[in-house]
Amino acid sequence: MIILGLNAFHADSAACIVRDGKLVAAAEEERFRRVKHWAGFPSQAVAYCLRECNLSLGDIDHIAVNQNSSAQLARKLVYLATARPSLGLVLERILTRRAREQLPERLAAVFPGHRLRAALHHVEHHAAHLSSAFHVSPFAEAVVVSLDGCGDFASAAWGTGKGTEIKLDDRILFPHSLGIFYEALTRYLGFSQYGDEYKVMGLAPYGTPIYLDRLRRLVRLKPGGLFELDLHYFRHHVTELPHRWEDTTPSTSGWFSPALEELLGPCRRSEDPIDQRHRDIARSAQAIYEEAFFSLIGSLHRCYGLPNVALAGGCAMNSVANGKIRRLTPFRRVYVQAAAGDAGGAIGAAYTVWHKLGGKRCFIMDHAYWGPAFENPEISSLIETRRPDLTECIIDTVEDDNELCRRTAEAVADGKVVGWFQGRMEWGPRALGSRSILCDPRRHDIKDLLNTKIKRRESFRPFAPSILDNAVAEWFEEDDAVPFMAQVFQVRDEKRSQIPAVTHVDGSSRLQTVYRHTNPRYYRLIEFFRDLTGIPLVLNTSFNENEPIVCRPEEALDCFLRTRMDMLVIGDMVVSRQV
Numbered sequence: 001m002i003i004l005g006l007n008a009f010h011a012d013s014a015a016c017i018v019r020d021g022k023l024v025a026a027a028e029e030e031r032f033r034r035v036k037h038w039a040g041f042p043s044q045a046v047a048y049c050l051r052e053c054n055l056s057l058g059d060i061d062h063i064a065v066n067q068n069s070s071a072q073l074a075r076k077l078v079y080l081a082t083a084r085p086s087l088g089l090v091l092e093r094i095l096t097r098r099a100r101e102q103l104p105e106r107l108a109a110v111f112p113g114h115r116l117r118a119a120l121h122h123v124e125h126h127a128a129h130l131s132s133a134f135h136v137s138p139f140a141e142a143v144v145v146s147l148d149g150c151g152d153f154a155s156a157a158w159g160t161g162k163g164t165e166i167k168l169d170d171r172i173l174f175p176h177s178l179g180i181f182y183e184a185l186t187r188y189l190g191f192s193q194y195g196d197e198y199k200v201m202g203l204a205p206y207g208t209p210i211y212l213d214r215l216r217r218l219v220r221l222k223p224g225g226l227f228e229l230d231l232h233y234f235r236h237h238v239t240e241l242p243h244r245w246e247d248t249t250p251s252t253s254g255w256f257s258p259a260l261e262e263l264l265g266p267c268r269r270s271e272d273p274i275d276q277r278h279r280d281i282a283r284s285a286q287a288i289y290e291e292a293f294f295s296l297i298g299s300l301h302r303c304y305g306l307p308n309v310a311l312a313g314g315c316a317m318n319s320v321a322n323g324k325i326r327r328l329t330p331f332r333r334v335y336v337q338a339a340a341g342d343a344g345g346a347i348g349a350a351y352t353v354w355h356k357l358g359g360k361r362c363f364i365m366d367h368a369y370w371g372p373a374f375e376n377p378e379i380s381s382l383i384e385t386r387r388p389d390l391t392e393c394i395i396d397t398v399e400d401d402n403e404l405c406r407r408t409a410e411a412v413a414d415g416k417v418v419g420w421f422q423g424r425m426e427w428g429p430r431a432l433g434s435r436s437i438l439c440d441p442r443r444h445d446i447k448d449l450l451n452t453k454i455k456r457r458e459s460f461r462p463f464a465p466s467i468l469d470n471a472v473a474e475w476f477e478e479d480d481a482v483p484f485m486a487q488v489f490q491v492r493d494e495k496r497s498q499i500p501a502v503t504h505v506d507g508s509s510r511l512q513t514v515y516r517h518t519n520p521r522y523y524r525l526i527e528f529f530r531d532l533t534g535i536p537l538v539l540n541t542s543f544n545e546n547e548p549i550v551c552r553p554e555e556a557l558d559c560f561l562r563t564r565m566d567m568l569v570i571g572d573m574v575v576s577r578q579v
Contacts, residue, residue, distance in 0.1 A: 001359065002055065003062045004046065004118065005350030007342050008103065010067075011037045011194055011250035014343035015045035016370070016427075017053050018350040021362045023136070025052040026370040026427045028343050031551040037194050040247035041103075043110040048372060057107060057114035064121045064353040065103060066128035066345030071152040121356075123349040125151025126313070127168060132348030133312035134161035135355065136365035137335040141308065143300050147293070148313035148341070149179035150236075156296070156313075160304055164355040175237030176228045178292055179315050181219055184234060184255035185285040189278055190268030194250040200282045201320050202461045203274070205506035207283030214263050215281075215288045225299030227292045233260045274460070290321050298329050307332040312348070316340035316486070317429070319510050323488035326478055336486035338368035338428030367518035368432050368484055371425025374553050379571040382553050389561060396574045401521060408569050409528035411576075412440050412538055416566040417454060419543055421556040422521055426549070430485040431542035432512055433466060433522035435549045435556070437565065439539040441465055441499040446539065454563045456546050464510045465502040467537035468526055472513055475499075475537065485512045501539050512540065 005016040016026035025048065030036055032044035050056065104116055123131075129146035141162045148155060155177030159169040182197050191199045218233050231237055235257050261267055268278055297309060309331045311322065316336050325334050337344055347365075355361075383395060398404040411418050418438045426432045437454065439446045451459050464485055473479035476489040488510045496503045503509055516523040530536040542549045543556060545563055550556045553570055560568040560575065568575040 001061050001354070001357070002053075002059055003064055003350040003353055004049070004060045005346035005348075006042060006046070006063065006065045006103070007346040007349075008041050008065055009039070010342055011039040012339075012341055012343040013038055013040055013042040013045070014339070014346045015042045015049050016346045016350055017049045017055070018347070018354055019053065021354055021359045023347065023363055023365065023370060025049040026339075026347060027372070027425065028339070028427075030548040031371065031425065034548055034555070035249050036548050037250050038248075039250035041106050041110075046107070046110070052372070057111045057116055060116075060118040062121060062353050062357075063103065063107075063118045064123055064349035066123055066125055066151075066342070066349040068122040068124040068152055070122070071124040071154075121349070121353045123352045125345065126154050126157035126171065127166070127352055128345040128348035129312040130157060130159070130161070130166050130168065130348065131352045131355075132337055132344040133310035133316070133335065133340070134166055135164070135351040135361065136337055136347065136363060137310045138364050138366070139308045139310060139333070139335060141306060142335070143297075143304050143306050143309045143331075145297060145300065145309065145311050146313040147178055147311070147315035149183060150174050150177055151342075155179060158296075158300055160306065161310065164359070164361055172226065175231060175234070178219070178227065178289060179313070180234065180236055180255065181229060182285065182289055182315070182318075183252075184260070185281070187253065187255050188260060188264070188267045189282060190270045190272060190274075192253070192270045194252060197314075198317065199458065199461065200285060201318065202458075202504075203279055203282040204286040204320070205283070205504055205508070206460060207276070207279030207281070209284040209287045210280050211264065211284035212287055215284050217263065218260075219288055219292050221292060221295050225296035227295070233257055233263070286320060289315075289318065290324070293318070293321050294324075294328055297325065297331070301330050308335070309333075310335045312337065312340045312344060314341040319486050320488045320508070322486055323478065323508070323510075326480065334480065334487065336484060337365050338426065338430070338432075338484040340486065341429075343428070366483060366515070368426040368428050368430070369424040369434055369519070370427040372551060373424040374571065376571045376573070379553050379573055382557065383573055383575070386557060390575060392578055394576045394578060396576075397572055398574055399572050402524065404569065404572060404574070405521060405525040406528045407574065408438070408525050408567075409532055411567050412438050412529055413532045415440055415443060417450070417564065419556060419560050419565050419568040419570070420522075420525075421543065421550065421553065421568070421570040423519070425551055428484060430512070431540060431549055432484065433514060433519050433540065435543040435551075436466075436540045437543050439463075439501065439541075440533075441502045441535060441537055441539045442533065444500050446501045449564075450541060454545065454565060455541065462504040462510070463502055463539050463541050464512065465499065465537040466512045466514050466522070466526060466540040468523065468530065469513045469515050471530075471536035472511070476509070476511065482511050482513045483515065483518070485510050487511070498535065499537065502537070511537075
């Protein structure tokens with residue numbers, strides 16, 4: 001059975017293919033379009049998945065999309081009758097529904113001449129999220145939680161997973177949403193691009209939570225872990241917000257009402273400097289999110305008594321909160337798959353259909369390498385073609401794997417900034433050792449260099465380490481599998497001075513645990529670095545410059561040439577700038 005899973009007509013459009021219960025390909029559309037969080041129909045991601053699996057559109061048995069407009073229909077009608085939102089908001093929802101219902105026509109237009117015989121399945125948004133969290137997890141049984149902005153008239157859902165079954169027990173419905181709360185505060189703080197919530201997380205440790213009492217007016221906690229917004233401070237429930245979702249860069253604005261500025265003072269414009277008030281509001285917003293988050297999952301542990309929890313939805317990208325779960329709740333194991341947000345709904349939709357049709361569990365997502373790979377002859381041909389651009393570089397081919405990793409580790413230990421392009425591209429928003437920029441975590445100055453000269457981003461944003469799996473307990477206060485950088489742990493006090501480049505101002509770090517069996521070349525590189533320095537981790541940031549993570553060799557080479565990277569290791573080829 002071949003299932004094509006889709007997240008379409010929304011931000012982070014994506015596609016995947018599940019064959020006989022096993023994921024075989026997955027990618028976000030942004031990597032091919034070169035537009036961050038690209039919204040619309042993921043035609044190029046679908047084309048990649050078909051190529052990777054040597055399939056045509058006619059080979060697909062089922063198409064699963066992570067949206068079902070019929071979900072919560074009665075509650076939607078009650079809301080329309082009582083809240084009376086604007087006509088524009090209602091029309092926008094109708095047009096989005098119509099686009100998703102026309103998926104077969106869109107596929108036929110993109111792939112002309114291919115007979116489409118697949119059955120189309122609409123999977124409720126949060127059911128897809130829950131499946132993406134549990135059905136690919138290592139857990140036989142777990143509490144499952146989905147938290148995001150809104151999808152199919154709900155912002156949260158939870159229950160339990162056991163075997164192939166997920167029992168969805170309750171939801172929090174639109175317009176109440178932790179995701180919308182966090183997005184509204186993100187926009188208030190002047191971070192105007194879609195997906196900028198992670199910037200608030202990075203800014204928060206520089207502040208003090210002195211606005212807690214005021215922000216508690218926005219999010220009210222209720223018995224049983226529930227929460228609700230004070231809608232006086234928001235606009236999403238009554239009017240159509242300015243947005244772009246179709247074949248474009250996604251954008252939204254207008255989330256908060258004038259009452260929020262009356263409460264907190266004037267909002268920051270994106271061009272304004274960041275001052276201490278903004279830092280304090282960021283810290284307070286993160287703290288309010290955590291209060292509501294831990295109220296909910298603490299209640300769920302008391303209800304179900306299970307040791308494992310699997311998370312999905314855009315809020316599951318809040319790695320700071322995720323990293324505190326084992327310390328602040330009785331849960332012992334946490335799983336967040338590589339693309340926990342809406343892109344991951346493509347996988348959840350596919351697995352929902354697989355299990356609905358009687359499929360057994362036979363797959364665990366323990367790595368994120370589901371995108372395109374490029375062979376050494378193709379890379380070599382590119383380098384030869386671009387030699388006129390590389391006259392100031394030394395170009396070597398290193399076919400011995402150990403030698404390649406040793407040379408790269410030596411360059412990193414010498415303070416070089418290295419672009420590392422290897423194997424299949426990562427699925428999800430994090431670079432995890434396939435499309436990465438690597439640096440020495442011991443360097444005090446490397447954060448400023450990377451932020452200003454290569455990444456060209458805000459100076460307060462931290463960098464993350466990739467660490468050998470068997471060294472986590474020695475260097476961090478927690479010891480858990482974190483293959484997708486989805487949790488932030490505290491670095492041990494005695495280790496912080498040794499790795500200042502990856503230790504945030506509050507002593508935390510968003511780590512990736514690296515395993516020999518999932519990425520042997522990257523693991524070997526870090527082993528060589530450990531042997532040289534005594535440090536079993538490297539600084540790892542995404543291979544990009546204010547753009548989506550590079551996908552193709554051409555994009556990696558272009559990024560190398562226009563930034564101040566010292567070395568590019570691309571397949572078996574090493575391109576080094578002459579000193």
